[in-house]
Amino acid sequence: MKILIVGTGYVGTTTGLVFSEMGHQVTGLDLDDNKIQALKSGKLHFFEPGLDDLLSKHVASNQITFTKDAETAIKENQVIFICVGTPQGADGSADLIYVKNVAETIGTYMNQYKVIVTKSTVPVGTADLVSQWVSGKQTTPLPFDVVSNPEFLREGSALHDALNPDRIVIGTTSETARKVMRELYQPFNCPILETNPKASEMIKYASNSFLATKISFINELARLCDALTINVNDVSTGMGFDHRIGPHFLRAGMGYGGSCFPKDVSALIKTAKDHNLPLSILESVVNVNAEQPLFLINKMKSTLGGDLKNKTIAVLGLAFKANTDDTRESPSLVLINHLTEEQAEIRTHDPVVKIKDLNQFNTIEETASGADAIVIGTDWNDYRDLNWERLKSLMKQPFIFDGRNLVDKEKVENLGFYYVGVANY
Numbered sequence: 354m355k356i357l358i359v360g361t362g363y364v365g366t367t368t369g370l371v372f373s374e375m376g377h378q379v380t381g382l383d384l385d386d387n388k389i390q391a392l393k394s395g396k397l398h399f400f401e402p403g404l405d406d407l408l409s410k411h412v413a414s415n416q417i418t419f420t421k422d423a424e425t426a427i428k429e430n431q432v433i434f435i436c437v438g439t440p441q442g443a444d445g446s447a448d449l450i451y452v453k454n455v456a457e458t459i460g461t462y463m464n465q466y467k468v469i470v471t472k473s474t475v476p477v478g479t480a481d482l483v484s485q486w487v488s489g490k491q492t493t494p495l496p497f498d499v500v501s502n503p504e505f506l507r508e509g510s511a512l513h514d515a516l517n518p519d520r521i522v523i524g525t526t527s528e529t530a531r532k533v534m535r536e537l538y539q540p541f542n543c544p545i546l547e548t549n550p551k552a553s554e555m556i557k558y559a560s561n562s563f564l565a566t567k568i569s570f571i572n573e574l575a576r577l578c579d580a581l582t583i584n585v586n587d588v589s590t591g592m593g594f595d596h597r598i599g600p601h602f603l604r605a606g607m608g609y610g611g612s613c614f615p616k617d618v619s620a621l622i623k624t625a626k627d628h629n630l631p632l633s634i635l636e637s638v639v640n641v642n643a644e645q646p647l648f649l650i651n652k653m654k655s656t657l658g659g660d661l662k663n664k665t666i667a668v669l670g671l672a673f674k675a676n677t678d679d680t681r682e683s684p685s686l687v688l689i690n691h692l693t694e695e696q697a698e699i700r701t702h703d704p705v706v707k708i709k710d711l712n713q714f715n716t717i718e719e720t721a722s723g724a725d726a727i728v729i730g731t732d733w734n735d736y737r738d739l740n741w742e743r744l745k746s747l748m749k750q751p752f753i754f755d756g757r758n759l760v761d762k763e764k765v766e767n768l769g770f771y772y773v774g775v776a777n778y
């Protein structure tokens with residue numbers, strides 16, 4: 354099949370490469386010239402393990418090509434995937450400006466029947482809006498169908514997740530489009546749910562919101578565990594053995610971040626408010642998440658003598674989680690903001706992310722030099738087993754605040770560190 358992917362970010366690039374791998378002829382379209390130039394030369398413009406090999410392979414064989422030419426790309430492809438961003442708007446809703454722009458561009462240039470597939474995360478009712486936006490730009494009425502096909506991949510394991518999804522959701526009312534989607538997903542060995550566009554759109558928000566709820570649940574419980582000196586990791590493990598609960602997304606830490614959970618939970622809350630049906634559980638999920646970095650800040654204050662003014666804090670990790678260069682809504686950056694408000698001196702490190710103006714150092718040793726405390730901000734494997742003896746000799750005071758419960762507490766305590774995790778006893 355000939356497939357057009359509009360938006361070559363984390364989702365679009367991964368999706369395009371997975372379809373290339375399945376033998377389809379893929380075109381990636383983006384407005385951003387830098388991204389297109391990089392991708393054309395086989396270079397990934399973001400960090401995502403494993404994806405660069407697949408990119409060079411399929412660029413070399415021409416199984417995937419990249420362009421900025423929307424008109425030609427739309428005319429030449431019958432199946433079009435919309436993979437552009439849907440960031441959080443000022444009122445909490447998903448901003449559909451990029452989706453609208455793509456839909457109108459398709460309407461302007463389409464020359465024959467198209468299957469328009471929305472992979473971006475979009476609120477309930479967007480499939481109807483996409484139809485209106487496409488029709489609104491057509492000068493001669495041409496047939497098309499809109500399909501909702503949400504994406505569930507995670508950054509850091511995007512390729513694995515896209516190749517091995519837990520499920521595929523196809524939301525359409527068109528038999529023709531359904532057949533095309535079935536053929537496209539035929540090689541995948543997972544449940545395929547066929548439903549209408551609205552249910553499909555809701556499944557995506559419900560899934561992310563439920564996962565965020567699990568995280569806020571365990572984070573709030575961690576605060577109680579901490580007060581009772583109970584190891585929350587043991588509690589998660591014990592709960593997780595119950596199949597009805599499951600072991601995943603019960604890791605206590607600094608709260609969830611990233612380009613999805615914060616904005617998607619917020620968008621679902623806004624949808625509910627618009628229908629006068631407040632989602633009180635999700636509102637609490639957001640509140641707990643906003644408070645969570647303060648748990649660590651308060652621990653730091655009480656441990657380091659009441660306040661953090663002029664204390665030198667080495668923050669290890671800037672990405673919102675391990676194995677990505679994405680810092681959108683990163684809990685580590687939220688923590689750094691709090692530390693800055695507390696007038697702490699901050700030194701930072703990340704194996705992949707480079708941010709100007711963040712007093713960043715290339716090595717962990719440099720970052721820790723003269724520090725009153727090390728904070729683990731991201732669960733990078735690189736920080737799991739450090740040369741703690743050496744770091745201790747470089748630090749002013751041997752304090753570790755582990756926002757991810759990553760470090761071996763016993764080991765560092767035996768080396769003379771004072772360790773504080775998130776109810777990690």
Ligand SMILES: NC(=O)c1ccc[n+]([C@@H]2O[C@H](COP(=O)([O-])OP(=O)(O)OC[C@H]3O[C@@H](n4cnc5c(N)ncnc54)[C@H](O)[C@@H]3O)[C@@H](O)[C@H]2O)c1
Binds near residue numbers: 361385507
């Ligand atoms: N990142 C994830 O892990 C993930 C997972 C599942 C779903 N999603 C959803 O997928 C969507 C995309 O997310 P992302 O993280 O890949 O975003 P991204 O910001 O990495 O990429 C979006 C791309 O779209 C391009 N773009 C914007 N308008 C365009 C236009 N009119 N024509 C062509 N290109 C255009 C941008 O230049 C950018 O390269 C969002 O709705 C997101 O919620 C993301």
Ligand SMILES: O=c1ccn([C@@H]2O[C@H](COP(=O)(O)OP(=O)(O)O[C@H]3O[C@H](CO)[C@@H](O)[C@H](O)[C@H]3O)[C@@H](O)[C@H]2O)c(=O)[nH]1
Binds near residue numbers: 507
């Ligand atoms: O037990 C856990 C699991 C995750 N997190 C945090 O939660 C956030 C999100 O993590 P994760 O879900 O692994 O990353 P994303 O790439 O944001 O993926 C989520 O968001 C995507 C975009 O919608 C969806 O496609 C995925 O299914 C969904 O997992 C990160 O800050 C994690 O550190 C925790 O604090 N505790």
